[in-house]
Amino acid sequence: MSVPLVSLRGVSRSYGSPPTVALSHVDFDIDRGEMLAIVGPSGSGKSTLLNLIGTLDRPSTGDIHIDGHDTGAMSDSELSALRAFAIGFVFQQYHLAEGVSAVDNVATGLLYSGVPASERRARAAIALDRVGLSARAHHRPQELSGGERQRVAIARAVVGEPALILADEPTGALDTRSGAAVVSILADLNASGTTVVVITHDHQVAERMPRQLGIRDGELVGDRRVGDLVGTAS
Amino acid sequence: MNGLRSRLRARDLVGLGFHGLRARPMRAALSALGIAIGIAAMIAVVGISTSSEALVKQKLAALGTNLLTAAAGTDFFGEDTELPVDAVDRVRRIAGVDQASWSSTLKKVHVYRNEHIDAGATQGLTVAAADLELLGATSTPLASGNWLNEATERYPAVVLGAKAAERLGIVSVGSRVLLGGKQFTVVGILDRSPLAPELDTVALIGGPIASELFGFEGAPTTIYERGDDELVAEVRELLPATIDPESPSEVKVSRPSDALAAKNSIDQAFTGLLVGVGSIALLVGGIGVANTMVITVLERRQEIGLRRSLGATRGHIRSQFLVEAMLLALYGGIAGTAIGWGITAVVAAANGWLVSVPALVLAAGVGATVIVGAIAGALPAARAARTSPTAALNA
Ligand SMILES: Nc1ncnc2c1ncn2[C@@H]1O[C@H](COP(=O)(O)OP(=O)(O)O)[C@@H](O)[C@H]1O
Ligand SMILES: [Mg+2]
DSSP states (O other): OOSOSEEEEEEEEEETTTTEEEEEEEEEEEOTTOEEEEEOOTTSSHHHHHHHHTTSSOOSEEEEEETTEEGGGSOHHHHHHHHHHHEEEEETTOOOOTTSOHHHHHHGGGTTBTOOHHHHHHHHHHHHHHTTOGGGTTOOGGGSOHHHHHHHHHHHHHTTOOSEEEEESTTTTSOHHHHHHHHHHHHHHHHTTOEEEEEESOHHHHHTSSEEEEEETTEEEEEEEOGGGTTTOO | OTTOOOBOOHHHHHHHHHHHHHTSHHHHHHHHHHHHHHHHHHHHHHHHHHHHHHHHHHHHHHHOSOEEEEEEOBOTTSOBOOOOTTHHHHHHTSTTEEEEEEEEEOTTOOEESSTTSOTTOOTTOEEEEEOTTHHHHHTOOEEEEOOOOTTGGGTTEEEEOHHHHHHHTOOSTTOEEEETTEEEEEEEEEOOOSSOGGGGGEEEEEHHHHHHHHOOOSOOSEEEEEEOGGGHHHHHHHHHHHHOSSOGGGEEEEOHHHHHHHOOSSOHHHHHHHHHHHHHHHHHHHHHHHHHHHHHHHHTHHHHHHHHHTTOOHHHHHHHHHHHHHHHHHHHHHHHHHHHHHHHHHHHHHHTOOOOOOHHHHHHHHHHHHHHHHHHHHHHHHHHHHSOHHHHHTO
């Protein structure tokens, strides 16, 4: 347990030329089992940071280690395998396939792990149960509320039992009550051992997390831990 | 981590391809249409020509392919010249020859319906003296009446070729015609002769009566020979020198079954046109598929980003869109093959042929479309694989 699950050192990311800097010299570690919020105003670089942690993007400079492995030295297919087996993503816009039932959407989370179709569906049903949506298994996304859709997306992210969940504004499109339910589910996942990173610009949501990283104009401006909140999320 | 690799099962890959097409069925159908038309044209061309060939082969099997015809060339004025009088006897002595027969055009003799017809109105008909074996040697069927025999070949009796009877207006035996200024009785009418079509426009009379009335001296103009199937080539070599030892190069030998086999009912120009149209349609269809795939890839950038986040490699993304393009083309190929087969069946039914499209051709048609799909999909699929996962996901 000495190696952090995620470790960033001097990570910067700029886009285009002349380069506009989206992220500048970021250093921090995330340990296994942590749950943390990345908080900051719109355009501050939160999604950029999350994409880098999730290996969907590579830093312009700096190093990112995941479970001790240098992602900069890994090939595209090695990074893909990392995402398939170790990382689950949750997005603000859900990104569910229309016209496909909830259970099949969740099963897609195992598609690139080479799991046979029948096992994918069985495990998807269990994951849906974890987010309290067993009754909606055969509903299509358009027949579900926003909160339910996001829970389907969470089930898809966790169906492969990844070590790390990365959620980019998961409550951004939801009303307060649905948002609270989503945060509770993420807290439950964390309680059962999964490391959870939640991006939010909503301070109320951030307040419920045991650790908060503040980000502004691409720079890390704060790292606050409120240890005693662990387990109080219900 | 832990040496695990992303893996997409082959079944799931095909499933993804179908799923992508199902999302926009109308677009898929229209994109596949060009390919369907191309393949339909190609299959129809091949199907129609093989079906008609099948019929020709069947006919030839019944008629035999061992008939050789030897004729004297035409002279300086375009008139048929004659072969030596004893040529037929010499031909009969060639090893491998079973049967030899002859006919001799009587140039100055013409046939008319009756004496009221103008002498110039020959209607393209000729009169020929014939050997009694001619009918058997050429496998020419009789439509009605009888062929000449040892009795009737001495009398003013005539057997008319199919077209000759038609043009003279003769429908039944027993009628009379004016032949070389004499009344001849029609004793038989022939059917069309597939192997010796020149007999269709001839009025045939016996050798003896031709000698008696018209001074025929026994020199044939055409010799018909049948023999051993295996020895046809050898006999063919020997025929000219056997028939006319003095000027063998004047003798023209032909094998009517070859001409029949070559005379395919499908016009070559028509075939060329359809193959041309088919290939252009296939090319345009391929471009249509490529175009559709380019649009699809642009529209589905979010899906691509999501799949990358779920662990798909660039290769998985490329394969997905490649398979989708191939399936799209395959739809067109299957539809086109069915349509092409249908066209063949209709044409075959109209001509009384048996439908015969080689399974290999059908398989090749479908296979060709898959290749077209793979080529058309290659570029869009490569673009899909290069799509940045982040840009679309955070849009
Ligand atoms: N693909 C990109 N190309 C160019 N600029 C980008 C791209 N992605 C993000 N940016 C810029 O980087 C900055 C940070 O964006 P982002 O990480 O999305 O912020 P947040 O998620 O905090 O709202 C913004 O100024 C944005 O315009
Ligand atoms: Mg963002």
